Amino acid sequence: MKSYPLFTNQESKTIDSLAIKELGFHEETLMGMAALSVFHANEDLWKTAESIWILCGSGGNGGDGYALAHTLFQEGYGVRCFATSPNKTDAGKFYESLVAKTLGVIGTIDDFYNEWEEAEDDSVLLVDALLGTGFQNKLSPELKELIDTVNDSDVFFYRLSLDTASGWNPYALGKGENKENSFVYADSIEELGTRKWENVGFIYEKDSIIPRYYESIGFPVRTHLNDVTFSKRYYLEADPETAISVIKRKNQDHKYSAGSALFYGGSDGMEGAILLSEQSFSKLGGGISKISSPSLKISSFVLGEDLSKMAKTSSLTETLEDPFLKKTKTLVVGPGLTQYPNDLSGWEVPEGLRLVLDAGAIPTKGNPLPQGNQILLTPHVGELNRMTGKTHNSIQEAFDTLIEYCPKNNVYVLLKSFVSLLVCPDGSSYVWESPNPKLAVMGTGDLLSGILARYLSLDLSIPESVLLALSLLDHSKQSEEPYPSAHQILKSLVELL
Template identity: 25%
Template sequence: MKIINYTPYTKTINPDDMKKLEQDVISNTGLKGLLLMEHAALALFNRVKEHLKEDKECIIVCGSGNNGGDGYALARLLSQNSFKCKVYYIAEPKTEDAQYNCTLLKTLYPEVEIREYEGFFDFDKNTSLVVDALFGTGFRGSLEGDAFNLIQQINESALPVLAVDVPSGLDSNTGYVCDAAVKAKETITFHKIKTGLLLSKAIDYVGDIYVANIGLPDSFDYTSGALVLNDETAAMYFPKQNKSAHKGDNGKVLIIAGSPEMAGAASIATSAAQRAGAGLVSIASVDKVVQITLKNCPSATAHILSDDYDEALSKIIDVLNNYDSVVIGSGLGRGNYQNKLVIDVIGHINNINLPCVVDADALNIIAEQGLGFKLNKNFVLTPHPKEAARLLGCDIDFIIKDYANAANEISDKYGGSIVLKGACSYIKAQRRIAINTSGSPALAKAGSGDALAGIIAALLANKKTGSFISLALGSYMLGKAAELAEIKLGTNAVTIFDVISELGFISKLN
């Protein structure tokens, strides 16, 4: 996924807020809905010109609402400029603006073929592009009848598709796809990126994203939305090194992680924290894990934990005040020892002002054992969808259907900030939201979550960025590093240590 015309501090908008914004502008300025539709059609026309092959035909598929109205207006502009096109529709236009543009197209360009879809999507060698104007941001739920069949046939055609505002079949609020959705090469979305274009399974459908200005005044837009980073803004947020800096200035991270069965998790989290700029990283674990970690990360320091639970807990509590952030849970395993350790350490940290990233087995332990108290704002929970489902005691589909709602429920139940991991991770820190769009399928391997925990802990320990930016920036850094590793090695060959080795890109951007 690429945001083609990204601007710094880009934020998303949910469809309900977008609808209200349009209504407010129309009601308070006298700006007509037809003019907004014309602006949308002009933006579509400019993108179609970029994609339509010379002397080839464009097929526009229209629904009955204003999304379809955009399609009819686009067909008129294409015809006006001597481009070939034809229109399929699944239902007659129902909104006033869509009806107007359909009638205008028929009146001005009667030679344009406008055909009702009757079960067969007809294209030939002269067709080089499809424009999807079936359903817009108001779509919810499932597809039925002709719409389902048409979308399936569009996808099977393998023709490149430009989606109008949102790929039809995709929920523009949550990103969820119930039955099927158009797989677009590019989505031209209006005013701002719709939140659902970046969530759940949307990445498989939206293609690249182009944000089109349709003339809505910024002075009317009071929506907050989710922050979306790119290289430019990530570089601005990444903590700058002073020439006189020493290791204490860059923060000290304690990582409580690893078990004999999953010893590598500690090395991954430690290495990632070091590459993300931490001045000192220490591992607290059993002897076998410590030895492996120090071999892989020789500049780390260590606290060897006794097999005796009371001694282990006492050692951790004694050293906590020496650190600026903590990671707990990566590869820790589960059992009576680990269960008690996680609950007791988290309980102690909850009473002091120390950022703590709770990951992996620590999440599973608090899901099983419960906490009996709310975590303070310095805690960060980093579940993937299965872990999130365990935390809420629900089916994983509940998480995938609505990332935002799931993150809110986890935060309400446990406290702290949330990084709900996925192809595009959803980040919630108090009332601030971000969605991460960097990443690669190369991250779909063991160890990625351990690396993210280490990166976030390093940024939190530095204290030069707030909690929210640390979570958004850490997620972006991991995803971008994976993209760079993938370019060098190919998706399947990338390991998490290859990804970690690319984290230095962020310093080069400064």
């Protein structure tokens, strides 16, 4: 599984301390390496600018800005530095002094406003080195005014933030603080030394995750991956080729080795949800499956489409006693159900069976969960709020809730949003950032539950199955249909195979 460690602000500080105090790095060296990494990563960008302005704060982030300004100047670019106040760190002071000698002058914020008023539209590339990831306080009126000016001005054709967008605080989302604590609307963020947990989900335009680029600067990242100093949060990278190859039928497959699953759902009038879930399983190569439903019409719906299918009207209790369940690897419960089935409360999931709870099978807070070692819940944000009795406005807030909920209930939870989050009962978690507006249609949750069942039925782990299912669904971005239905998305995925 392609995944990369994500570090919290505190963990990043610990790595910084480890590099300097234990491994003997000089802070000036690390700042210089950061500046060189950013410079080389954006060489094409610098060439587009008539002028480059760098706003430098008084901490380490400002020091990175000064180091970058020195490199840009030496490489022949027109660069100006403006400082909110003198730098307070030793390494920052070193590069601030160096820039003062080479550029001749470091402007004040008053100088910034004076030059900004005279500048032409779309003439300046702005580098934001005001505040680092450790800043969580409210902005001063002066900084708020400066950031608002940067955001609203047509002078700046591009805004690049170092490490994080200054003023950004995911824990303030939806709570009104961001109306007071403005943040830089970065066009991209250069994460230095570590991938930052607090940057996950940075968005200021609807359905648009702002690009973040990771630059290695020699930090002892691998040394830091231990249970004491690392909280096991990972960033998932798409694996589209593997997603396709894994579910392609093999020549030696028979109907059970190709994957088996049982689906329960589809209350009266909602039969389409469980049908779509099962179809996504079978049409993507599943070997054998069966639908059980409380609907009296389910057999006519299923057999009317395909006489080779199995369908039965039954209660969940009867379904859990179905001999077919003993032969299957995966059980999906929930698509098309209108309420949580009480029969699930306390049910002992048989060893070796993977249980997926979706839609109507997502419990309300207080509903007892089934018991087992391979249970995956797939709520969207509203269902997560109902499930936990808490409101969540960011991925970080959802994580804080789920990192207690999942080990306590021995379940995996996949939060479906513009950023997806999988939290595991062992305390590890995985983030998937790939907003896909083509999935914003009715039925894509049912589609996902069937795709998950397809991978789970092949004896893959839940984290592996989640990554592959999300990677496969990501192919829908290539659909020629501007607003495809869930059935059209499934058809396009089948064509890939």
